[in-house]
Amino acid sequence: MAISKTNGTPVSWKQLGEKKRQDLLSSIPKEWLIPADLLPSESQDDVTTWPESSGWFTQEELDITSLTAAELVPRLASGQLKSEDVTKAFCKRAAAAHQLTNCLAETCFDRALTTARERDAYFARTGKPVGPLHGLPISLKDNFNLQGLDATVGFASHVGYPAKSDSALAALLEDAGAVFYVKTNVPTAMMIAETVNNVFGRTMNPRNRQTTSGGSSGGESALIVMKGSPLGVGSDIGGSLRIPAACTGIFTLRPSAGRFPVRNCRSGMPGQEAVASVNGPLASTLHDIELYSKSVVDGKPWLRDPKCLPIPWRTVELPTKLRIAVMWHDSMVKPTAPVARALRETARKLEAAGHELIDWDPVDQKQGNDLLARMFVADGGIAIKKELERTGEPWRPEMEAYTVAKELGTYEMWQMHLERTEFQNRYLDRWNKAGIDALLCPTIPFNTVKNGKFQHVGYTGVYNVLDYSAISFATGFSVDKNVDKTDPSYEPLGPICKAINEEFDAETMHGLPISLQLVAGRLEEEKVIAIGKRVLEVLA
Known part of the structure; x- marks a missing residue:
């Protein structure tokens, strides 16, 4: 049980959560609170x-808030727009987004x-921008420390x-010119594929509030879809950037470890290094993803974080004819009807544009998925359990795997590392x-699922084990x-595959965007972004 700093009395997780939610609401200026008669119905x-x-908006x-990051930057850098005006507009729109989606x-x-x-x-004095992101508001996931603000990562403690x-x-x-104004909601310990915790509650998908915005960067994805942020930063350890991007139909980059700095970020499971946690951008266009990535790497992050590699941003020249492998399913879960259709159509259009497509055998995917799951619970769930126990906070039902896990000994952990290396070599x-x-x-x-129904991170998580670069893109x-x-000839690959495909509700999902990876x-x-641009040209 947490102890109050003021009078030394125990404070429960419920009290801490209630106070935190109230403090968050109180931090929004009265003029940015939506009048009750203007709020959309539940x-x-x-x-x-x-x-x-x-x-309600001017x-x-x-x-201002309809502009992308790549459209805002030149206007800010030339003085056409003032950072104060842009920042105020995004602050107000972020406040509205929170009131509608949490x-x-x-x-x-x-x-x-x-x-x-x-x-x-600075611009008035020198006639120059501060840097490549001069005056641009950027939202951050809750795990990025900002002086004077909590980074709860979903824990009451x-x-x-x-x-x-x-x-x-x-x-x-x-230093590159960015302006910070909000941090966004995450699930408990950032280890659930939906954004829900006992402190702030659930973040909803603005495109359909019955559905999830994904996790663990689901606060970011919801904010960006509401145009409450032109550019946000999240993190990814098993799909936590790509899943929310796909659930909401936006763009993201999952970089390999060492490209972007992770120093002084809060982890939900500190010390877990069997699979690296990385961070990356989320935005409404791939152009914005590239703008952010180049700006960060041009800032020489290796001089700030010893885990960063001294690799400058590189120009990529792609062959005219790309050779792309298509993985139709991962041997564990077949995609639902809309995702399967988007995959077929994208492959067909790429082939028609002259690119060479081959089928990818998913023979290794299950082992990669199993490795990820075992790495996540290798400590027997102790790191998370200790934080929960400090306030008496209960386990979220989505985290059952952590409650029953058995802690590995050092030898067993080393054996798992050997298995991971062998898997990486073979792939x-x-x-x-x-x-x-x-x-x-x-x-x-799926395109997304109803709140509380997310299953299976296999399509993303395997590439965390491999540490490959990946984007999720709106098709x-x-x-x-x-x-x-559902295809009449559909045969499930297992119980989870059966459940996911049976739960697909075309009526609820109608009109929602479909993403691919x-x-x-x-x-x-640099290469995966360049190929992404080529794919989008073909789809357009």
């Missing part, structure tokens, strides 16, 4: 059009406006212990033998209830 599933239809605020964990509006005014003053300093990535981004040999530029596959087996296809029906080799961030 039964309104899609709230993405509310900002435009509500009449036209200038709507114009996507935030922290706000720092005062810090944001102070930083924005400094950016404007972390409430009331503000960070003493900024994370290395935040410092680098601020690399197969990749090289196939001579492929990239792998095309689902990001998740431009959306679910069509008249077309996307592109995977390149390790440390091939």
